[in-house]
Amino acid sequence: MNTPPYRYDSDPLAGDWRAPRGGRAQPLEADLGLVVEDAQTGWCGAVVAVEKAGGMRVVHLEDRRGAVRAFPLGPGFLAQGRPVVLVPPTATQQAALATARAAASRTASGSRAVHAAPARVAVGSRLFVEGRHDAELVEKVWGQDLRVEGVVVELLDGVDDLGAVIRDFCPGPKRRMGVLVDHLVAGTKESRIAAAAQALPQARDHVLIVGHPYVDVWQSVRPERLGMSAWPVIEHGQSWKHGILHHLGWPSASQADVAQGWKRILGTVRTYADLQPELLGRVEELIDFVTAASASAHERT
Secondary structure (H helix, E strand, O other): OOOOOEEEEOOOOOOOOOOOOOOOOOEEEEOOOOEEEEEOOOOOEEEEEEEEEEEEEEEEEOOOOOOOOEOOOOEEEOOOEEEEEEEOOHHHHHHHHHHHHHHHHHHHOOOOOOOOOOOOOOOOOOEEOOOOOHHHHHHHHHHHHHHOOOEEEEEOOOOOOOHHHOOOHHOOOOOOOOEEEEOOOOHHHHHHHHHHHHHHHOOOEEEEEEEEEOOHHOOOEOOHOOOOOOOOOOOOOOOOOHHHHHHOOOOOOOOHHHHHHHHHHOOOOOOOHEOOOHHHHHHHHHHHHHHHHHHHHHOOO
16 A cells, blocks of 8 residues: 655644744843833833832833833833843842932932923023033033023123123022132132122122132043043143143144043043032032022912
């Protein structure tokens, strides 16, 4: 009797023949930064937190616009188009997630972050600084805090006409003026200008002038951030900024070189911890002063 030829090279029922076309979901640790997609809603984002909520574990995903949504940890996700089951991260990753959550809860100035705060109309009070570099440094460290308070930073372009600026500003109970002065050291030109401006009748109760001892705001960055143990002393008569750039071995021939050098220095500043305390204390003092008026007005309403 002849046996009919077998139609299949292998047993068609062998193996996982019920598996979906994309394959069965594989377990995947919900590591910090892992990008996944929720298969049901299409929400795609990076893992920013894994925690217990309402008796269950949830994973928080942040999309490219910065919005965050929480989903139950487990099946129902896609990673690079393949189905996965998100599982809790290892102890190392859990520690990294905890650190990330703590960092997100604080601003660069160390203040508690206020998330999703509505845009606030600028208040009457202002914070004045001498130049653009001062303003950029204040923005990097205290910008988020100032936006929450509605306080605008303005440039003085030097303090020689500080008295005129105060008179033009017309400070008052709800229009306070805080001024940060470079190189405010006893016996200097800056100290004499600040004293005369503070003595103006308009400045008596509604203007606060403080300063740091550094020749330039560059020096308020901790030298360790630039690989130095201390900022170098530049010879009298030489451009201070150009001398610093030369000491660092950076281009220093033009103003464009100065601008690029400052960008490199500013880039080393991550939080308030990268700044000298002589600047930190003065800026915090000014912010407290200019926001006190708006806080008092808010309490009265």
